[in-house]
Amino acid sequence: MEQKFPRVTSADLRVEVAGLRLRNPVMTASGTFASGREYAGFIDLSRLGAVVTKGVSLQAWAGNESPRVAETASGMLNSIGLQNPGVEAFCARDLMWLSGRDVPVVVNVSGHSLEEYVRVVERLESEVAVAAYEVNISCPNVDEGGMAFGTSCAPAAAVTSAVRAATKRPLIVKLSPNVTDISEIARAVEDAGADAVSLVNTLLGMAIDAETRRPKLARVVGGLSGPAIKPVALRMVWQVARAIAVPVIGVGGIMTGEDAVEFLLAGATAVQVGTANFVDPTSTVRVLDGLTEYCARHGVARVSDLVGALEV
Amino acid sequence: MSCADLDAGPHPLLERVEVLANDRVGAGVGLLALRAPRVAAAVAPGQFVHLRIATGSDFLLRRPFSVHRAHGETIEILYQVLGRGTRELADRARGDVMDAIGPLGRGWDVPESAGHVLLVAGGLGAAPLGMLAERLAARGVAVSVAQGAPCAERLVARELFESVARRVEVATDDGSAGEPGFVTLVSRRLLETERPDLVCVCGPEPMARAVAAQAAEAGVTCRVSLERLMACGIGACLSCVVTTTGGRKRACVDGPVFDAGEVCWDGAEVPPRH
Ligand SMILES: Cc1cc2nc3c(=O)[nH]c(=O)nc-3n(C[C@H](O)[C@H](O)[C@H](O)COP(=O)(O)OP(=O)(O)OC[C@H]3O[C@@H](n4cnc5c(N)ncnc54)[C@H](O)[C@@H]3O)c2cc1C
Ligand SMILES: Cc1cc2nc3c(=O)[nH]c(=O)nc-3n(C[C@H](O)[C@H](O)[C@H](O)COP(=O)(O)O)c2cc1C
Ligand code: FES
Numbered sequence: 192m193e194q195k196f197p198r199v200t201s202a203d204l205r206v207e208v209a210g211l212r213l214r215n216p217v218m219t220a221s222g223t224f225a226s227g228r229e230y231a232g233f234i235d236l237s238r239l240g241a242v243v244t245k246g247v248s249l250q251a252w253a254g255n256e257s258p259r260v261a262e263t264a265s266g267m268l269n270s271i272g273l274q275n276p277g278v279e280a281f282c283a284r285d286l287m288w289l290s291g292r293d294v295p296v297v298v299n300v301s302g303h304s305l306e307e308y309v310r311v312v313e314r315l316e317s318e319v320a321v322a323a324y325e326v327n328i329s330c331p332n333v334d335e336g337g338m339a340f341g342t343s344c345a346p347a348a349a350v351t352s353a354v355r356a357a358t359k360r361p362l363i364v365k366l367s368p369n370v371t372d373i374s375e376i377a378r379a380v381e382d383a384g385a386d387a388v389s390l391v392n393t394l395l396g397m398a399i400d401a402e403t404r405r406p407k408l409a410r411v412v413g414g415l416s417g418p419a420i421k422p423v424a425l426r427m428v429w430q431v432a433r434a435i436a437v438p439v440i441g442v443g444g445i446m447t448g449e450d451a452v453e454f455l456l457a458g459a460t461a462v463q464v465g466t467a468n469f470v471d472p473t474s475t476v477r478v479l480d481g482l483t484e485y486c487a488r489h490g491v492a493r494v495s496d497l498v499g500a501l502e503v
Numbered sequence: 504m505s506c507a508d509l510d511a512g513p514h515p516l517l518e519r520v521e522v523l524a525n526d527r528v529g530a531g532v533g534l535l536a537l538r539a540p541r542v543a544a545a546v547a548p549g550q551f552v553h554l555r556i557a558t559g560s561d562f563l564l565r566r567p568f569s570v571h572r573a574h575g576e577t578i579e580i581l582y583q584v585l586g587r588g589t590r591e592l593a594d595r596a597r598g599d600v601m602d603a604i605g606p607l608g609r610g611w612d613v614p615e616s617a618g619h620v621l622l623v624a625g626g627l628g629a630a631p632l633g634m635l636a637e638r639l640a641a642r643g644v645a646v647s648v649a650q651g652a653p654c655a656e657r658l659v660a661r662e663l664f665e666s667v668a669r670r671v672e673v674a675t676d677d678g679s680a681g682e683p684g685f686v687t688l689v690s691r692r693l694l695e696t697e698r699p700d701l702v703c704v705c706g707p708e709p710m711a712r713a714v715a716a717q718a719a720e721a722g723v724t725c726r727v728s729l730e731r732l733m734a735c736g737i738g739a740c741l742s743c744v745v746t747t748t749g750g751r752k753r754a755c756v757d758g759p760v761f762d763a764g765e766v767c768w769d770g771a772e773v774p775p776r777h
Contacts, residue, residue, distance in 0.1 A: 222740070232515065254751065260733075
């Protein structure tokens, strides 16, 4: 495997998020890394802070029609629609595989209804390989559930408390950027028992082919990700980190170690790498090496010293 | 299913590749030769590489291209210039480097029992079929080719087919070479006269579907290569799904070559270009 940066091991990279002790702050973003198997030939998964799985629902979901992706300026739109084989198949195939990889597993949970979120978590409670849950109340690509839970305070809090009641494991709630005031939603899920929040999920967007006068996605609208959304994600992480006491996990357009540093400075305790995995399957470890190199260059002893260290 | 099954198959490689040559070979068509020792050694007909044509955050996704030929440390790619990515590709010159993930996907698996194979190529669909024709001929399998394109200038790899196949028949939309009309005219006739044991198809989806129907009528097994928009190319993002009788499958790892019998033609192909 090519290594762009020398591996510097001097800085203490450990962070604690939602009660989870991570060897470093670099996690994968849900839906961009499957369950890691596809990437195992490119990187050593045990170097990652955590693997966050693709969203899992109670039964299998078929997802949306194709085309499901469209490239846009500095980003991409997707309307996958949470296609997944359901929690039973997930446990038998993905979780079993992941459990031997020496990396904490965060299971991303989806649901069409409040009850479905709870039942997925209940099914996963007996699985020792699960380190934490990330509850997705922010997917813009499904008609029922998904983002509908994440765009106003009451339903966001309701899902959070229902899942909270079903588990003692660390509970991360993934927030949608498609709201007027994200701090308000963050406060609501914090009050309802979330141990951490991750943000942002994709921004609702659209692309049109002028020649054919048709939308580029079969579903017409989809979620925007990649470098194009990084300024929005950074701003939201900064706002939310000042509004709540529990840790924030920063996601959105992270391609390099420097991008990760920016999220930490804005107040994130950990970061997730998403779309970058499609561009370069070694992106996660490249981000980690870049972060390590930054710490060495700036004499940072503990990566946690960077969290919220923005100088304004 | 056991864990061992899930780990089956070699992992694709991430390889730095170097441009050896990049020449125009037809109307808007380029032939790119890359030094890619590891991919070249492992690739099978019908597999593809996911090329990072340019870097920088304003050019994000890789582009998938079939391997047209592989010999020694070299792979060749035949590409049609369409949009930004392929325009940039046309600008690459000898000595330039980029990175490639490959070989990816499942290609044409041709059983030992097949003594005669009919290849049906539409447009740039000739790209992966070139390698298949060469490898089959080297194995002593009889190869016939039905090839179609909009015009004579777009009949790519025709010399290659003529050098290894026992029969090549062509059709062009404008009649500038072979029969005027669609390749399906030719494939129907070759199915009758040549009586192949297997049909391998690559081209626009409506054409692939029509050939699959002809093969089914003739009672011959047919394997089609399908295109989908791809983000990761390695099975992780689910952007490239094909609807099959066995559910939605990923074109990048479960395909791009599928048994025509399992494909539910749902109109989800890459939209045609204008
Ligand atoms: C498995 C596979 C093998 C292929 N083999 C070849 C080949 O051998 N020769 C060849 O010329 N072309 C091949 N293609 C099509 C080729 O990938 C596209 O023509 C190319 O990606 C267009 O890029 P662009 O930037 O020029 O076009 P743009 O339209 O600007 O690209 C925009 C986006 O759409 C995607 N896209 C556009 N057209 C297609 C398409 N037909 N299929 C998949 N994605 C597309 C691009 O990858 C990009 O993400 C293959 C496609 C697949 C899926
Ligand atoms: C193809 C694709 C699939 C995704 N699937 C999920 C998912 O299942 N659950 C989820 O919470 N987020 C999902 N996301 C959102 C990402 O996890 C992430 O929040 C978003 O893409 C922004 O980060 P990025 O710019 O680094 O990609 C998906 C994103 C993409 C691009
Ligand atoms: S392109 Fe990502 S799964 Fe096929």
